[in-house]
Amino acid sequence: MRIYFLGMPVLMVYNFGAAILRAIGDTRRPLYFLFASGVVNVCLNLFFVVVLGMGVDGVAWATVISEHISAFLVLKSLMGAPGALKLDLKQLRIHTRKLKRIVKIGLPAGMQGAIFSISNVLIQSSVNSFGSIAMAGNTASSNIEGFVYTAMNAVYQTNLSFTSQNLGGRKYSRINKIMYICLGVVTAVGVILGFTAVAAGDGLLHIYSSDPEVLHYGMLRLEIICGTYFLCGIMDCMVGSLRGLGYSIIPMFVSLTGACGFRVLWVFTVFAAYRSLDVLYLSYPVSWAITALAHMVTFHKIRRKLPRQDAASM
Numbered sequence: 001m002r003i004y005f006l007g008m009p010v011l012m013v014y015n016f017g018a019a020i021l022r023a024i025g026d027t028r029r030p031l032y033f034l035f036a037s038g039v040v041n042v043c044l045n046l047f048f049v050v051v052l053g054m055g056v057d058g059v060a061w062a063t064v065i066s067e068h069i070s071a072f073l074v075l076k077s078l079m080g081a082p083g084a085l086k087l088d089l090k091q092l093r094i095h096t097r098k099l100k101r102i103v104k105i106g107l108p109a110g111m112q113g114a115i116f117s118i119s120n121v122l123i124q125s126s127v128n129s130f131g132s133i134a135m136a137g138n139t140a141s142s143n144i145e146g147f148v149y150t151a152m153n154a155v156y157q158t159n160l161s162f163t164s165q166n167l168g169g170r171k172y173s174r175i176n177k178i179m180y181i182c183l184g185v186v187t188a189v190g191v192i193l194g195f196t197a198v199a200a201g202d203g204l205l206h207i208y209s210s211d212p213e214v215l216h217y218g219m220l221r222l223e224i225i226c227g228t229y230f231l232c233g234i235m236d237c238m239v240g241s242l243r244g245l246g247y248s249i250i251p252m253f254v255s256l257t258g259a260c261g262f263r264v265l266w267v268f269t270v271f272a273a274y275r276s277l278d279v280l281y282l283s284y285p286v287s288w289a290i291t292a293l294a295h296m297v298t299f300h301k302i303r304r305k306l307p308r309q310d311a312a313s314m
Contacts (some may be wrong), residue, residue: 163244
């Protein structure tokens, strides 16, 4: 853990630099940099663990080194960029007004992600109470779900970038259109990949275990989570629209209340009364649906404050 945390500063550098590139529509280079560092990570894992016999420490050092490589590549691309995008290390300084705007949006988003872990820990502890086999099935299913979530998260990032760009360019008429397109895309991605994961679930879970009971518990989670995962995509997509409009605190409170708070309440009420894993897992789609609806209401209230027409045509 100590070795891994050495890579946190450069990981922040990569994420910040990649966000700048994505903000101008350059999504390829961050992907290429990540792919390159991933290849290096795999090669170093083999070298440190198999050749040098470093064990867990070797895996951690491989991760840290690969993170340094991705951060270096993104910094190099920014330093060679033209115009206002160019990074000049000699000119680096803190701009108080801009820092406040960044913190205003970034801090609530970070807090939201951190506090989300509280409800997940509570749910994980509830899963653990069913024994090691249920835990194994739950973990295997979670790994498969990660691929579906990553694809949907890309739509969230797109929505956030395009909404903020058009807000800055005063192209107000495009904001709703962007939201509806992204909602359609994320729903399609969530449904297609989610149901594909369920259909191929038995084969995918066999990668992790061949124990019939582990497969049973894994499929139970996959059917409920992946079968309704598009709701999570819709929820996140609405958060992207709100953050793209410059609002981060409101969606944070909505998400914490609708998702985290609701799940905690579910565990101590519904799950306590009907103690089974399927009831526990149902807290996810129900909380996604409630929170997504709350975000939609919030978005339309905020949207009314903005002009309906583009600035040039007003």
